[in-house]
Amino acid sequence: QVQLVDTGGGLVQAGGSLRLSCAASGLTFSSYAMGWFRQAPGKEREFVAAISWNGNNIYYADSVRGRFTISRDNAKNTVYLQMNSLKPEDTAVYYCAARNSITQVLRTSMRDYGYWGQGTQVTVSS
Secondary structure (H helix, E strand, O other): OOEEEEEOOEEEEOOOOEEEEEEEEOOOHHHEEEEEEEEOOOOOOEEEEEEOOOOOOEEEOOOOOOOEEEEEEOOOOEEEEEEOOOOHHHOEEEEEEEEEOOOOOOOOOHHHOOEEOOOEEEEEEO
């Protein structure tokens, strides 16, 4: 079955960096666009970043653009989220998600993604 495993979360001070990874199995990874979402306590899950199946198209939420970088390695079936200049407001559970698509169209809505990781906690202290 399809499995997405999110790792790399942790506790970091404001201004620090973390790199999240999402390892996929049970699907043809290169046929999927990938996204990262996050959910802070008491808030709805929100879009963070997305990358097309071949990495040629990338899109970020305004709140993270310029600080976060999404990338993928199709040979390793893995998508990454490099997070720099972290802020306390970045504190959330981060989830990767997979969307079956070989176009360059990117989606920011949760309902467009069919598979989800279990989430990894990121806590940024001030």
